[in-house]
Structures are given as C-alpha cells and as structure tokens.
Amino acid sequence: MSVPLTLRDLCEDRGLGLRIAGPPADLDRPIGWVHASELDDPTPYLDGGELLLTVGLGPHAGTGPRDYVARLAAHGLSGLGFGTGLGYDEIPAAVVDACARAGLPLLEVPERTPFLALTKAVAAAHAADRYAEVVRTDEARRALTAAALSTGVSAAGPAGVTRRGAGGTANVLAALAERLDAWVLVCDGDGRVRHAVPRSAARRASGLGEEIAKVRDHAGRSCVSMSDGARQVVLQPVRLLGPAVLVVGRNRPFTPVDQRIVEIAVSVLTLSHTRSAAVGRAERRLRTAVLRALLTLPGGGAEQVLADTWDPLPEGPVVVVAFGGRLSGPLPPALLDALDRAAPGFHAELDDRVVAVVPGETDDAVAAALAPAARHPDVRAGVSDPAPPGELDRALREATRALDAADRRDRPVVRFADLAAGGLADLVPPADAAAFAASVLAPLLRHDAERRGDLVGSLREWLAHHGQWDPAAARLGVHRHTLRARMAKAAALLERDLDSPGVRAELWFALHLPG
Template sequence: MPVSVADLLGKSQLGLRLLTRDASVDRPLSWVHVSELSDPAPFLEGGELLLTTGLALRDELPAEPYVRRLVDAGVAALGFGTGLGQDSVLPELVQAAEDAGLPLLDVPRGTPFIAISRAVSAALAADEYAAVARTATLQQELTRAALARGGTAPLMERLARSIGGWALLLDPVGTTLEAAPAGAARGARSLQVELDRLRGMRAPASAALSGPEETILIQSLGTGSRTRGFLVVGRSGALPPAERHVVNAAALLLTLRMEQSRGLDSAMAALRAALLRLLLAGEDRTVATVVDELGQQLPAEPLLVLLVLGSSEQRAAAVDVAADAGVRTRAPMFSAELDGTLVLLTSAATPLAAQLGVLPERVRGAAVGTSRPVGWSELADGVRQARQAAEHARGRSAGVVSFADLAAPGLAAVLDPTAMRAFADSLLAPLVAADRTGAGDLVHSLRVWLAHHGQWEPAAAQLGIHRHTLRKRVHRAGEMLGRDLDQPGARAELWIALHPPQGD
C-alpha cells in the first residue's frame, strides 16, 4: 500500500504530531521535499510532504498565501520543524492550514528531516517492489491461463479479475470472441470508431478512453500489416501502471497465439492472388471449382469490381470491413491483392455493393473506386475501370468514386484551370493583338463559327456579316495561329482555348 501521513504518524520513533483537526491524512505521499523558500511551488510535482523550519515565515511572510501556494501545487502535507529558531509552530500557520484542509505536522527537534525522508523512501521502495512482484505473479498466472485448455477464455477471465474490471477479445472487424464477464460484450459496438482508427495503423497500436467514471484501453493485436484482433479492457477510475503492465502482457500472449496462423494467412493470400489472375485470364469456371473447395463461392454476374488504394495496413483493414459486411448481408464476395492494390468482387445485384460504400469512412485514408457492372469475360476491363476511379478518388480525397461518374462533369473536370488559361492566353495572343488594332473581330468570329460546327451561312448570319467576310477572317486567323482550321484536332484545341475551364 502507498505510504501516507497516517503511516508516518503511526511510527512512534519519529515523534510526529498532527496539528490540524479536519485535514485528511490518508493521501498517498509521492516524496519528501525540504525547502525554506517563500514559494517552493515551482520545485514541486504534487503529493509531496514538504518539510520546513519556517525561515521564510520568520521574515514576516503572511502564512495564508504561503499555505495557499502549497495547496495549489498539490502538496500532500506540511511538516514544521520546531526547536530550530521556533519553539512551536506559528499559530497563524496552524490556522491557515486548518482553513485550507492541509495536514500540518509538528516535527520535534529530536527528529531530523533525513529520518522522515528515509522512512518515506523505504516505504515507497517496498511498495514499488510489492507492485513489481505482484505484476510478475500475475504475468505468470496469465501465461498458465493462456496455455490451459478452453481457448482464450481462461486468460480473459484472469485478466479481468487482475485489473478489477472487464476484458474483451475482439476479432479484426470488432466481433466479440471472448468476454469476461459475459455482459461486457454489450459495449463492443460503441468502440467501432476507435477500432476503425487502430485497424488502419500498423499493429500493435493502442488507444485510451478516459471518462469521469471509467478508463478503457484498446490494443490491436498483431506484428505486421494485418491486425488480427483487439484486446479491450476497462475498469472504474484510473488504471494504475502495474495493471497496465498486466494488460500489455496479456496482449503479448494473445498476439503470440494469433500469430500462429500467420503462415496459413500468407499462403491463403498468395492463393487468392493467383486465383484472381486466373479470373482475369478468363478461367472463371476453374476458379469457381477451387473456391468451392474452400467452402466459398464466387459472386454472380453482373459483377461490381471495387479497387482499394492505400497502405498495406489500410488494405488489410478494408478486407476485414468488407468481410464483416459480407457476413451481415450473406452475399458472396471474393478479395485478393493485385499489384499493390486490393480488388473486391461482388455481385452488383446484392445489398453488399451498397454496404461496401462505407469503406472510405471505416478505413481512413483509403481510396475506393468501382467499375460499371461487368461479366466475367469483361473482368479485366472492370478492374481497369475501378483503378481509374480509385485514382480519381485519391487525387481528390473523395469517398467511393464510380467509373460511370468520371465522365459526368465533362472534359473540364480533368483539366487544370490555371494551365488551360495559360494555354488559351498563349494560343489566342496573336488574335487578341489583332483585334486591339481594329483589324477584325477575329476571336468572336471564331467562337461563333466553331459553335455552328464550321457552317458558314448560320455563323455569318449570327455575326451580321457576309459569309465571304467570315471566310476571310477564319482564313486569316488560321494563318496567324499557324494551324489548319480544317483539321478536327486544330478546331478542338481552339474550342478549348476559347472556352477555358473556370477555377474555384
């Protein structure tokens, strides 16, 4: 147990006497500090027993502000050494300490300050040793529980008892695997935001949620890019360092247990990648047989291809989130890595396609693109479409971007406004200069002519000029620009220059 003022008062050899009546003496002491400064607060961290002979107070320093500074600094108690300039503790100091609720001790001349320091130091050392010994014992008990029959349940039960709270073991998508006690599983869903954040980070990673009544610690389990689960513990009040060490030990034991399947996971990932390449080569019937042997099935046509861009951690998290959605919708899905991306295949006709729209929200930083509905024979096109949509999403920090949406805003959406304005200014500069001299309304005439698809009669009518005049203007403009305006490419360039996209 931590040493307190009450413990020191119980040591008769120190001869300490409590002078304040209503102050609490049960607060743990962090250390003993000796100071004769009028304001020792800058040198204190809180929880100390401050010892003084009152030199500062003998210089007629008011007692009440002195005591207030000590209380604000978090001092646990004040010891006043008598017989060294002061035969008794100053009455005004006793009153100020009484009013502030600060324990004030009379330290007799026969008790050196060093004796009090040694007593507190020895008690703190014994308490620390006891905490270390208890932690070591609990770690041994956790190890035995991890090796016992019954899976991870004995380990979780022992962990919950050791911290005086509750413990959850969750799978990668946040589903409860073990709960101690069983009722603790009800709070798993409320942790989804933190789980999503940790899932996108390299394991192990942790988070702490501290509230007025409860402290919750979350640790992701794993040693690589794939998060294999989560350990969540909670208890009322703060979680002391010794208990945190116990939680870390439990997380390590659970990680070792889960990492035993890492080799199998790697082999399965390689198999899935190979199957995807067979699908892209048109071998969907062959792959369907293999997938069926694995106890799964390929999605039905028409297919929706989703492609995820992101780090290996983000792609692994996307697999877990997608798998969770697949379980809830009971819709077939196939996933595999392809050239540093994640490809997800599902049927466009199932609710799973809509469920996967939460991927960017659940996996922060990942970019997701989707294809048009395609058949198995068009799978390569679908993957290409999804990749282009995902690249568009990443470049614009968007959510899920559909390939069908890329063409909706028109060509202007993919042109840089600043670069296009510079292009237009450079290309049209000779015509603008000529118009300033009054030599002909070349820019406006070209814009109207192009708007009428190069037809002379309707363009000339709109301009209010003869068609031969319009021909001369267009011919002159072509010579000044150094372009053959009978060519479709030249007309397209000129149209874009005359209608540059607008910036934000």
C-alpha cells in the same frame, strides 16, 4: 495492489513521534516525496504531492506565513511538517492559523526526529510499493503465459463469442479479466465480437464501435484510454488471425500496473498466436500429405495412413466437402481456423481448395462443416454424395464438380446429387461443352450455312424419334427417303456411325446445348 503512503500512515508510526497541529485535516493524502526547504517560496522546485519540511525560516521570511502557506496549498502539496526544538519550541500560531485557512495539513516534527528519518520512511514505503508492483506484474505475466499454454476453456458465449474449443486465447482473456476485475472483449477486423469475458460484455461493443475502428485501422501501434468518471476503458491493437482490438474496461480507473498487465496480455496473445500459426502451418502441410495418400492408396491402406497420423475415418459412409471460391488469393485463414474448431472429421488444403471429409450418415456433420463458410460471401462449396471411406477419390471428384458448378452459378453451396439430377449439361463447364458441340457439329453447320440442306434440324428430329424414319420424316414434312439421304450425308460429313448408341448420345448432347 499497493496503497500509497499517506500522512496518516506517518502519524501512526510511533517511532517518528509526529503530532497533528491545528484543527483536523485531510490526512489521507498520498505523499509523493519528502522535501526540506527554508526558502520563502520553494514551489518552483516542487512537483506537487510532497510533504514539505521546515524549521520555521521559510514561513516567516518574505510575505509571511499566510502567503507562504497559500502558495504551498495552491501548488498541491500534501502537507507541511514544522520542526520544533530548534528555531521554535512550538509551532507559531500564525502558521497554525494559515494552514487551517488554506486546508493544508500541518504536522509537528519533534527535535528528536531528524528530517532524514521522514525521508527514509517515505523512500522505504515507495520501494515497497515498487517491489509489490514488480511482483504483481511478474505474477500476471506468468499467469497469462500459463493460460496461453493451457488447452482448457474458461468462457462460453453465444455465436461470435468465446466458446469451447477457443483454446489458449479464451484462457488468457479469462485470466486477464480475473486479475483486473474487469470485462474483456476481442473484436476482429470486421468489427464482430470474437471473444467476450464474461459473455454479457459482448453488448458493450456496440457503444465502442467508432473507437474500436480507429484503433484497428491506425497505421502504427496505438493504445487508447477512455475515462467517463470512475469508468475506464483501454483499447489495444492485437494480432490474432488478423487485425483485432483488445478492449478492457471496469468501473474504476486502471493503475499504471493494470495498464502494464494489459500490455503483457497483448504480447502473450500475439506470441501465442505466432507460435500457434507456425505449428498450424506445419500441421496443414501434414494434413495435405495425408489427404494425397488417402486419394492414391487402396481403401485399407488409406485408412491405415489416417489412423497412424490422424484420427481414424468414421465408420460407414463419408461425405467430401470442397471449398473454393471467387477469391484473389488463398482461402481466408479464419475459415481454416473455424473448420479446426467446428468441423468434425478430417480436413486439409489441396491445391487451391480446402477439402473436408466428414461422417455421411446424417446431414449434421455436413452442416457443421458448411457453417463457417457462410460467414465468407466469396467462398463456395461443393458437397459429394455419401461414399465408402475407400472411395474418397470418387467423392472428391464429385465435390469438385459441384464446387465448379457453385462457382459458375454464383451459389454458396451446390450438392452433387442436385447437380446430377440436372442432367449431363450441368456436369460439364459451359465453355468446355460449347467447344465440344462446335467441334462435333462443325461439318453439319458449314453444310447448312451454304444453304445445301437442313442436316442439323433433320438430325435432331431423327434422334428425338429414336431413329425411326416415318415419324421423324412426317415431323419434318419430307419423304422418308429424303430423310435417309440426309442422315447418310450427315454420317459421311461427321465420319461417324449413326447406328452407334455412343455416337447418338454425343450428338444428342451437342445438339441440345444452348447457343
């Protein structure tokens, strides 16, 4: 980091031959520029921070040395350089006394030192500072870019904070924190801390919630800088998977170069994510193609396709997890990103669902695949039974049925094993089941509605007694010949053979649907 040129630096340059006049003064003031003037009031032409040079005409014109020096001090000049050997052989006592009273550093410039030499010295120092800033900025740009391209991980933390697998983003933030000797946060669109370097910095987000929300929700690109004494915090919007805010802070002020490095980090993160997003889209299309191949090729061929294009399927049984939900659009990109980082096995998009194929020997892999969806309340998941890798199509059908049931029941997760245990009615969407029942039983319902008998109730009781006439008739309170006549009438109206086990199963299903 460059250090501004001060009055002390000029005095220590023996080639200039400067001498401190009067009592000790603050020589560590930075010099913004050098200006020579003999006006009795040069302040209208000065910005403050300059070293003003004079041969003595200005202090002794107008209102005299005391008022002259007071104006310079009030304007914030760094110091006064008095040239001797021309109008004055030494600095007049009145000028020395006025500078002492005003606390303005006073330097004697000998005749052998032209004022231009001081100007050149300050200009050279400023040029060196600018060059150092350019070098530091360029080094930071290269370091941050290299970090973005790196696949290693520089930070780890609790849930919601940078972890292994976070990739280039984590490395960029770690490099930024190291270069600025600062702590760094990235907060996502929900206000959660997505990354923190170091991990202990995550707790700082709670005290910055209002400022983070303002920067995140601002219509245009905005940067907010907050200062509390020596502590300074800079907030910048950044685009990752969605709107986010980069927060950088430390216990001393940021220089303009520091703030430029923060801006570079924002650009690197944005470009890195844009590049990663393009690669990710191509990768997702490839995953979908591979999944379709897995579902259509025979078992051995499917496994070979996956081995040639992706990681091989795990040995032993696999479980398929299907993700969908009550969403107005596609599944959240954050869910796909989380599956990339957290879910074992293979996953791909298929139509309006995301399908994950994970090892099925234990529940650990399934739990890891389901964990990212828990953060999205509108996402639903269906889990298949374990299946051999060659029977992925069956497992996908099971997961899809379970997903449909989860959507109907408004439950986050439904497992096919639980669904199957609930009976056939749980496997069929209610609307489809109701339509089936209405179609099958329509002739009997019309017959009973015309008050010509109770065929529906008689059929239900007869089926409940496995086609046994006497117990069913007794239950209905009719003679068994009456029940036989009713079943003959029902068979004729339905145009079905009631002795067929399949027909009996369909009728039993239709008769026991609600409604």
